[in-house]
Every structure is written in structure tokens, then in C-alpha cells.
Amino acid sequence: MKNKLVVLVMIFLLAITILSACGGKESSINSEDERNKEEEAAEIPESTGIYNPLTGLYVENIQNLTAVMIDNLAPARPQSGLIHADIVYEIEAEGLLTRLMALFYGNPPEFAGPVRSARPYYMQLAKEWDAYYVHVGGCNESFAKIGEWKIRDIDDVKGHRGFFLDKNRKRPHSTYINFAEALNGKPENGNFKNWVFVDTPEKEPAYTEISFRYNSSNRVTYKWDMNKKAYMRFLNDKLYDDRESGEQVYTNNIIIQYAGHRNLQTELQHIWVDVVGKGEAEYFLGGQYYQGTWEKKSMTEPTIYYDQQGQPISLVRGKTWIQILRPGVRLDKLTN
Structure with missing residues (x-):
């Protein structure tokens, strides 16, 4: 009877040892899985930088939201900066010709152009964005509406900063805008839509x-x-x-x-x-x-x-x- 009791005790202790070992191994696997999951999560790239509400992308830098009137006639092409624009409008001007209005905000280029004159309906679009509106003069109605509509005006004709001439282009296709110089000291702006x-x-x-x-x-x-x-x-x-x-x-x-x-x-x-x-x-x-x-x-x-x-x-x-x-x-x- 005593021998049977000893055998039963040994079997009981062996069972406890096996269960403990299994439990310890299971705990070790779970810990390793959790570590792997944490490492994998750390490897998933998170969105970094500044969110650009015009594109839904993250960018390294931003500037004041700026709308630039871009020439689209043959002597003006290829243009500078359009490939970096977040949004571009193409609309007719007189004579069935078109001009472009390019919006720059995220990761802007150093300069853009050639810059051309203002038209009121482009200004209405720039106004809804509360953008700085870059142009070279404009029709009489444009000049009148700039003040009435309180457009954030940047105009070469008025001697505003940032404009320069490209000697390799002929007038009126040779005026460009340097953003850093034009926007230096300008207050923040922009009506960003909930796109x-x-x-x-x-x-x-x-x-x-x-x-x-x-x-x-x-x-x-x-x-x-x-x-x-x-x-x-x-x-x-x-x-x-x-x-x-x-x-x-x-x-x-x-x-x-x-x-x-x-x-x-x-x-x-x-x-x-x-x-x-x-x-x-x-x-x-x-x-x-x-x-x-x-x-x-x-x-x-x-x-x-x-x-x-x-x-x-x-x-x-x-x-x-x-x-x-x-x-x-x-x-x-x-x-x-």
C-alpha cells in the first residue's frame, strides 16, 4: 500500500511538472508573438509631415495658399511649376484661348510662370479659397473688383515683390513669380474645403x-x-x-x-x-x-x-x- 502511495505521489508530481512546463512554453510563445506583433506594428509607416487638404497627402512643407495666373499660349510652354501645383483650373479667356490658375500650398516649387493678367471669374475662384492672387495687371473690371472683393492681391503692375523676368522668354511670356520673396511676411490665409x-x-x-x-x-x-x-x-x-x-x-x-x-x-x-x-x-x-x-x-x-x-x-x-x-x-x- 505504501509503495502504491509513493507511485501515485510521483505520478502526481510528474503531471504537475509536465503541465508547468507546457504552461511555461505556452507563455513564452505568446510573449514572442506579442513581441513580433509589436515589431511589425513599428515597421508600418505612419503618416508623417503636414497634411495637405488640397490633395489628401502629407507633405514636408507648406506656404501661404497662392493662386497664380499661368500663361497657356504656345510661346509660354512648357511652363514652370505646374507639375507641382495641387489644383489647376483651365478656363477660357477672350478669343477662345485658355489660361490656367494654379493653386500652390504643399511642397511648392521655388517659382512659377509665365504669369499673366487677371480676370474677374478667376478671382471669384481664388476668393473662395482665400488665396493670394498672383497676376500681371488685368482688365479694367478686374482692377475694380480687386478692391471691392477684397482680393489678396499680388500684382506685378503695382510693384509688388517677387516678380522677375526670364531673359530667355519674350514679353508678355517672360514674367515669373518667386514664392518666398512674394509671400515673405504675408499673414496666414486659406479657406480649406472639407474634401x-x-x-x-x-x-x-x-x-x-x-x-x-x-x-x-x-x-x-x-x-x-x-x-x-x-x-x-x-x-x-x-x-x-x-x-x-x-x-x-x-x-x-x-x-x-x-x-x-x-x-x-x-x-x-x-x-x-x-x-x-x-x-x-x-x-x-x-x-x-x-x-x-x-x-x-x-x-x-x-x-x-x-x-x-x-x-x-x-x-x-x-x-x-x-x-x-x-x-x-x-x-x-x-x-x-
């Missing part, structure tokens, strides 16, 4: 090529680049590139905004574009296509872009080009 940004969809593009005309010598084309996940810009079937780097200008979002145009019957045939109001819109966002509408209730209120359900659209993170066209302009959409 929602999403990642580029992992889908085949709805259309691989989009094109439209402002006039016979201005045919804009965007071609989807699967590797870059962006729309590459062409003008009259030629690369639309950056003067300094030679890289092709691109965008992640294209907004087609249809707005009324009318001739003001002035000597120089100035026009007016109804950027305050509402109308139809089409969107090419990260390769996907949508239809909708836009509305801007007043000069100081933001332009809101809606989908077909009447909800504000979500943009893909990155750059946006806003093409303002006359209603009825033909939009060619091609697939491979």
Missing part, C-alpha cells in the same frame, strides 16, 4: 483616354497610366511637360465643370464665365468615371461637386485639374 479623399481604386480604368477641345488649336487629352495610377496630360497630341524637369504633367483627378460663357462685347472681346451658380459635371477619379453636378452659391462659398445621388464626391488622393467648359462641348471617352 474627402480615398485611395486609388484597384480596378481597371473606366476610360483609358479622355479628350476635348477649347478651340481648334487647343485639344486636351488625358491618358491613364496604369503604373503611375494617374492621368498623363497631352496638348494637341504632344506631351505637356514641365520646363525645368522635362517630366510630363499629370493629375489624379479630372473634374469637367460645365458653366455658361458669354461675350461682354468689349473692344478686346472679354468674356464672362458663370463660375457662381450651378451646372452639370463629369468626373474621372483615379481611373473611375462618374456623372454629377456642381454648385457655388456665392463668391465666398466653396464650389461643391456632387454625384448623381446628390452627395459630395470623394476625390482620389493627389492632384486635381478642373476643366471648365461650355455646355455642349463634346467629350471623347475611349477604352482600349
Whole structure:
């Protein structure tokens, strides 16, 4: 009986030892798993830098939000700085020619240009952003509205700082703006919209090529680049590139905004574009296509872009080009 009791005690102690060993091993595995998870979490890159509400991306540095009137005539191309702009508007001026208004905020270039003259409807768009508006003079109505609308004015004609001439370009395509000099000492500004940004969809593009005309010598084309996940810009079937780097200008979002145009019957045939109001819109966002509408209730209120359900659209993170066209302009959409 005594021997049996000894055997039972030994078996009991052995069982406790085995269970303890198993428990200790399990605890060790769990601790190692937790350490691995912590190490993996530490390796996941977190968003660093300054959030750019114009693109949904993080940037290393920012400047005062600035809207620059950019020349788009042949002698002005290739332009400087457009490839670094967060948002670019292209709108008609007189004679069916177009000018660009580029917004710079995150990771801005040193300079941009060539800079051209002001027009009131561009100023209405600059006002909704509360941007500093960079230009070289303008029509009489523009001068009148700058004071009335309290535009944050930076004008070469008025002798404001930051402008310089490029000796390799002929007037009026030779004036450029140096941002650091122009914005030095300027107070903070900017009305930043509550735009929602999403990642580029992992889908085949709805259309691989989009094109439209402002006039016979201005045919804009965007071609989807699967590797870059962006729309590459062409003008009259030629690369639309950056003067300094030679890289092709691109965008992640294209907004087609249809707005009324009318001739003001002035000597120089100035026009007016109804950027305050509402109308139809089409969107090419990260390769996907949508239809909708836009509305801007007043000069100081933001332009809101809606989908077909009447909800504000979500943009893909990155750059946006806003093409303002006359209603009825033909939009060619091609697939491979």
C-alpha cells in the first residue's frame, strides 16, 4: 500500500511538472508573438509631415495658399511649376484661348510662370479659397473688383515683390513669380474645403483616354497610366511637360465643370464665365468615371461637386485639374 502511495505521489508530481512546463512554453510563445506583433506594428509607416487638404497627402512643407495666373499660349510652354501645383483650373479667356490658375500650398516649387493678367471669374475662384492672387495687371473690371472683393492681391503692375523676368522668354511670356520673396511676411490665409479623399481604386480604368477641345488649336487629352495610377496630360497630341524637369504633367483627378460663357462685347472681346451658380459635371477619379453636378452659391462659398445621388464626391488622393467648359462641348471617352 505504501509503495502504491509513493507511485501515485510521483505520478502526481510528474503531471504537475509536465503541465508547468507546457504552461511555461505556452507563455513564452505568446510573449514572442506579442513581441513580433509589436515589431511589425513599428515597421508600418505612419503618416508623417503636414497634411495637405488640397490633395489628401502629407507633405514636408507648406506656404501661404497662392493662386497664380499661368500663361497657356504656345510661346509660354512648357511652363514652370505646374507639375507641382495641387489644383489647376483651365478656363477660357477672350478669343477662345485658355489660361490656367494654379493653386500652390504643399511642397511648392521655388517659382512659377509665365504669369499673366487677371480676370474677374478667376478671382471669384481664388476668393473662395482665400488665396493670394498672383497676376500681371488685368482688365479694367478686374482692377475694380480687386478692391471691392477684397482680393489678396499680388500684382506685378503695382510693384509688388517677387516678380522677375526670364531673359530667355519674350514679353508678355517672360514674367515669373518667386514664392518666398512674394509671400515673405504675408499673414496666414486659406479657406480649406472639407474634401474627402480615398485611395486609388484597384480596378481597371473606366476610360483609358479622355479628350476635348477649347478651340481648334487647343485639344486636351488625358491618358491613364496604369503604373503611375494617374492621368498623363497631352496638348494637341504632344506631351505637356514641365520646363525645368522635362517630366510630363499629370493629375489624379479630372473634374469637367460645365458653366455658361458669354461675350461682354468689349473692344478686346472679354468674356464672362458663370463660375457662381450651378451646372452639370463629369468626373474621372483615379481611373473611375462618374456623372454629377456642381454648385457655388456665392463668391465666398466653396464650389461643391456632387454625384448623381446628390452627395459630395470623394476625390482620389493627389492632384486635381478642373476643366471648365461650355455646355455642349463634346467629350471623347475611349477604352482600349
